[in-house]
Amino acid sequence: MATILLSAAGAAIGGSVGGTLAGLSSVAVGRALGASLGGVVDQR
Numbered sequence: 001m002a003t004i005l006l007s008a009a010g011a012a013i014g015g016s017v018g019g020t021l022a023g024l025s026s027v028a029v030g031r032a033l034g035a036s037l038g039g040v041v042d043q044r
Contacts, residue, residue: 003038010034 014030 002041003035006034006038006041007031008034010037 010030014026
């Protein structure tokens with residue numbers, strides 16, 4: 001559950017920042033970081 005919530009939050013934060021990083025949109029980067037963090041939280 002935390003993966004879904006943090007992924008969505010990361011995408012929202014990335015969208016508000018805007019821009020690109022290494023050809024990836026900040027939304028995609030934020031979603032990936034949020035999902036990774038959420039995965040760690042879900043494993044506990």
